[in-house]
Amino acid sequence: MSKPKFAMYWAASCxxxxxxxxxxxxxxxxxxxxFDVVFxxxxxxxxxxDVEKMEDGEITLCLFNGGMRNNENEHIAKLLRKxxxxxxxxxxxxxxxxxxxxxxxxxxxxxxxxxxxxxxTDNPDNFRPQTSYAMPEGIITLxxxxxxxxxxxxxxxxxxxxxxxxxxxHQIAAVVDLVIAALEGKAQLPPRGATxxxxxxxxxxxxxxxxxxxxxxxxGRIQMTHADPTLCLLEQGIPCNGPATRSxxxxxxxxxxxxxxxxxxxxxxxxDYGARLISAFASVIDSDNPEEIDRILDGLVDPAGQxxxxxxAGSLLRASKAAQKx
Amino acid sequence: MTEETKPFEPVIIGFTxxxxxxxxxxxxxxxxxxxxxxxxxxRLMCSGRLDPTFVFKAFAGGADAVLVSGCHxxxxxxxxxxxKAMRRFHLMQRVLTQMGIEPGRTKLLWASxxxxxxxxNAITKFVEEVRELGPLNWNTTTAAxxxxxxxxxxxxxxxxxx
Numbered sequence: 001m002s003k004p005k006f007a008m009y010w011a012a013s014c015x016x017x018x019x020x021x022x023x024x025x026x027x028x029x030x031x032x033x034x035f036d037v038v039f040x041x042x043x044x045x046x047x048x049x050d051v052e053k054m055e056d057g058e059i060t061l062c063l064f065n066g067g068m069r070n071n072e073n074e075h076i077a078k079l080l081r082k083x084x085x086x087x088x089x090x091x092x093x094x095x096x097x098x099x100x101x102x103x104x105x106x107x108x109x110x111x112x113x114x115x116x117x118x119x120x121t122d123n124p125d126n127f128r129p130q131t132s133y134a135m136p137e138g139i140i141t142l143x144x145x146x147x148x149x150x151x152x153x154x155x156x157x158x159x160x161x162x163x164x165x166x167x168x169x170h171q172i173a174a175v176v177d178l179v180i181a182a183l184e185g186k187a188q189l190p191p192r193g194a195t196x197x198x199x200x201x202x203x204x205x206x207x208x209x210x211x212x213x214x215x216x217x218x219x220g221r222i223q224m225t226h227a228d229p230t231l232c233l234l235e236q237g238i239p240c241n242g243p244a245t246r247s248x249x250x251x252x253x254x255x256x257x258x259x260x261x262x263x264x265x266x267x268x269x270x271x272d273y274g275a276r277l278i279s280a281f282a283s284v285i286d287s288d289n290p291e292e293i294d295r296i297l298d299g300l301v302d303p304a305g306q307x308x309x310x311x312x313a314g315s316l317l318r319a320s321k322a323a324q325k326x
Numbered sequence: 327m328t329e330e331t332k333p334f335e336p337v338i339i340g341f342t343x344x345x346x347x348x349x350x351x352x353x354x355x356x357x358x359x360x361x362x363x364x365x366x367x368x369r370l371m372c373s374g375r376l377d378p379t380f381v382f383k384a385f386a387g388g389a390d391a392v393l394v395s396g397c398h399x400x401x402x403x404x405x406x407x408x409x410k411a412m413r414r415f416h417l418m419q420r421v422l423t424q425m426g427i428e429p430g431r432t433k434l435l436w437a438s439x440x441x442x443x444x445x446x447n448a449i450t451k452f453v454e455e456v457r458e459l460g461p462l463n464w465n466t467t468t469a470a471x472x473x474x475x476x477x478x479x480x481x482x483x484x485x486x487x488x
Contacts, residue, residue, distance in 0.1 A: 105424070105425075271379050271383070272378075272379045272382050272383075274378075274382075274421060275377060275378035275379040275381075275382050275418075276377075276378075276379070278378040278414055278417050278418050278421060279377055279378060279414055281417060282410070282413035282414040282416070282417040282418075283410055283413065283414070285413045287413075288399065288406070288409045288412075290412065290416070293412065293413050293416050294416060297416055297417055297420060300417070300420075302424075303417060303420050303421045303424065304420075304421045304424035304425055305424075307421060315382070316379065316382040316383055316385075316386045317382050317385060317386050317425050317427070318425070319386070320385070320386035320387070320464075322386075322388070322462070322464045323386075323464045
């Protein structure tokens with residue numbers, strides 16, 4: 001009997017997800033033992049044509065990371081969806097846009113200008129990448145950029161979501177174990193559309209810091225203050241995204257003295273991550289005076305960046321039909 | 327009338343609290359006051375119930391503006407929750423601006439149950455202000471333009487060398 005097939009692909013992402021997969025250490029041997037790795041551009045040589053030749057549903061498990069930045073990303077997402085039984089939206093980029101999704105704050109023109117004509121770019125002739133170019137040998141083409149970055153589930157149906165930037169290795173190992181057990185008939189996969197490899201509570205729930213009453217008179221940046229290492233960071237006026245962020249990372253950042261930046265995405269039941277954080281942050285401001293509230297809020301230098309660092313492409317406003325038109 | 331000559335009628339979603347502002351709207355109705363029909367009111371028990379998600383969903387679903395209305399500060403039926411609404415509103419407006427939605431498209435209005443006239447006048451004024459702004463334009467209003475001036479034009483060379 002041939003082994004079930006495994007694929008992993010990266011669209012608009014940094015490659016950290018692949019590293020996280022390899023970071024499961026000797027467990028990767030279990031992956032190799034249980035699966036036949038058929039397509040994984042980062043780790044092995046494979047051609048799109050090989051995938052195109054496969055039967056529909058031939059790949060058992062596909063971990064897809066990265067957002068939909070261009071039409072090549074979308075093409076491969078659709079192709080892998082067709083060829084895969086279980087399509088996992090893997091990592092923050094695929095689930096909610098992540099850092100590449102921050103480009104959705106600006107127009108496509110602004111984004112390209114920033115990439116090709118800022119002071120740190122050596123581009124004296126002000127070249128811009130062209131999507132097709134006539135060479136003596138024929139016309140060569142490059143993928144076309146989407147007006148905005150989309151998440152994977154805005155383009156294809158997704159079976160499971162696995163959040164994290166990148167997903168924690170112990171969570172990946174647990175998911176791999178689960179899928180292997182399910183293939184052997186020893187376990188059951190969660191219902192379709194579920195979030196796997198993460199908790200269903202918030203980072204605050206896992207955070208070891210002590211929480212008392214939050215009453216904030218001033219927001220400060222963590223690098224500008226001497227934060228108490230045992231006390232809740234938000235209580236100390238440091239913008240920590242824990243209250244709206246999904247658990248599953250063992251509160252890694254707050255435990256290490258840094259604020260949660262929200263890479264595990266919205267907690268269970270949160271529709272719009274940023275909106276939930278607006279509620280959480282504003283509620284604990286200790287003032288009833290509009291001017292003082294404004295002064296306190298000035299301490300949050302870039303609120304949209306704070307609240308949507310990972311979630312912009314998946315946010316209600318930026319994922320709306322009107323915004324998707326670009 | 328053709329599409330071009332039809333005046334732009336803004337769609338405004340209004341969130342009112344059960345105890346003051348919804349009753350102000352009621353009062354305006356009972357008193358047969360006339361005001362612009364562009365606002366669709368949704369009653370909440372308290373303005374403090376207003377989750378910014380509601381506002382974001384309204385904009386995402388095609389609203390041109392959102393009105394949030396509650397009891398006057400100090401008069402909240404649930405003692406202090408309208409202050410909470412105020413804080414959230416201030417922060418929400420900042421985020422919306424960065425997301426490309428002008429501050430003029432959201433309005434916080436205090437109206438007691440007796441202030442039907444104030445409520446009606448405020449709505450008529452708000453509708454005209456939003457009509458002036460035009461339909462919500464997702465293409466041109468980008469946060470990059472709002473944030474850009476804060477980044478220094480000249481990147482200090484000393485910092486780059488490190």
